[in-house]
Amino acid sequence: MPGQRKRNPNGAGTITKRKDGRYQCAVYVLQPDGTRARKFAYGKTWAECDAKRRALLDKVASGVPVPTRSAKLADWLPYWLDNMIKPKRKRTTYAKYEVHVRLYLVPMLGTKRLESLSVADVRRFLVRLEKDTTAATAKESHKVLRTALSAACREELITRNVVTLTEPPRVEQPDITPWTLEETLSFLAAARTDPLYAAFMLAIALGFRRGEIVGLRWQDVDLDKRVIRVRKQRQRVGGEAYEDDPKGRRRKQALPLPAICVAPLRWQRMRQASMRERAGSDWQESGYVFTTRTGRPVEPRNVYRSFTRVAANAELRVIRLHDARHGCATLLTAAGVAPRVVMEILGHSQIAVTMNVYTHVVQDTQREAVSHMDRLLKRRVDRE
Known part of the structure; x- marks a missing residue:
């Protein structure tokens, strides 16, 4: 008498092969509202699909909600702020992100679902926001939304981050005019x-x-x-x-x-x-x-x-x-201190930050170098 086919225990999910050749797993998961619903995941091979099934079961065991339908931005963004930004980032970062979520992202994009948000939606949002506020505000909102959707990608709630496909608004950097040595x-x-x-x-x-x-x-x-x-x-x-x-x-x-x-x-x-x-x-x-x-x-x-x-x-x-920091860099560079040393004194994490912020200092150094070149070439021409 043939033995009965073994079945997974209740709650362990199932794996089936679809007509298109892919494999499909189904697991009952916890919803954000406390109910349970069936969640589907797909893979090209049985092993890939089984790995996704186990990952879903791990979330079930940990009590982590797994929405079966893509959440709206009005629901995801506050969740992301409170559970991913607030515990790990500085308070100033959280406060800045929260302002953009509350004033711009939720009111203007909150009804969109994560899976249905398109590049065109993001582009229209940025154009409108830049018109209503400033290019700098729109650029910062672009950064906040990009970071939030990157987290959604890591949580496998969406497959791509459409914000990365849109160009942020261009912001003209204001001219930095620190005090001179005399001032x-x-x-x-x-x-x-x-x-x-x-x-x-x-x-x-x-x-x-x-x-x-x-x-x-x-x-x-x-x-x-x-x-x-x-x-x-x-x-x-x-x-x-x-x-x-x-x-x-x-x-x-x-x-x-x-x-x-x-x-x-x-x-x-x-x-x-x-x-x-x-x-x-x-x-x-x-x-x-x-x-x-x-x-x-x-x-x-x-x-x-x-x-x-x-x-x-x-x-x-x-x-x-804060411009006193710029003045400090100006004085140090004028004294011949290397940019790397200036970076260490000012506490920048990358040399690019030092060079980008203090471009005006570099330009002064370039003018001095060009003046040396003028004197050298003029001396050679005069000889000939």
Whole structure:
């Protein structure tokens, strides 16, 4: 008597061969709404199809929802933000992505399903958004949507990312005009009596970012050995102040402290000791280099406010505090420092970032090189 054909246990799914020669598996999976539904997957061979069946069963065992129908962007984008961006990326990144999802992507593309979104849909969205806002906003939304759909591809919810097939809007980079050496020296002279004078010196001499300045602690400053580290930065997002890891290569660095920064930092330490004595029991020890009169950390925006106030009082062009980093690069390059060293000092993760941001510095160097060439060729022509 022939033996009975073995069947997979209940819930293990089935594999069948289709008329077109491909194999098809079917597994009951969990839906986002808590119900169960049958999910189909396909493969050219039985082994390929069985691997997909096992992958679906693993998700079932882990309680991961697997939609049988492609989700709408209005459902996928918030899920992607909360489960893939929020746990792994910086809060500032999450906040920036959330704004684009809430204000632009969901209102304008939310009804589209992942599987039905087309290149034409994305292109029309970008054209409309650029018209209603700016090219920079449309370009950033393009980046957010591309990242979200790349995650959907990895989750095997869609087979291709149509956003990668569309060109983002072109954004003209604004001309960067940092202070000249004379303007920088005038600012430092005017800021000498300001409580944040040492902070401005770090921004100009080492290119510190605003968050890196207010997040600096005394334990990371060695004035005797003239070494400084940036281990944390302070940010404020959604009304909440918090500490985060610094950008780029900062955390891995122990930077030599320029001699011009040592005296202002010593003065800051003495000034803070005086404030601590006057505050008495109201003092809140935080360990930060720059604090309020009661020891609390300085708000990042207040550093910029003081910076612009001093510049305006000195009748200087008012620039962004971040542009002090550009000025730092300008001064270092003018002094003949190699771009790679400038990159290390400013904490960029890639040399391309340094070169792209400070193209104007490179152009000045090119003009000097061409001038040398002119002198050499003119000398040879004059001889002949």
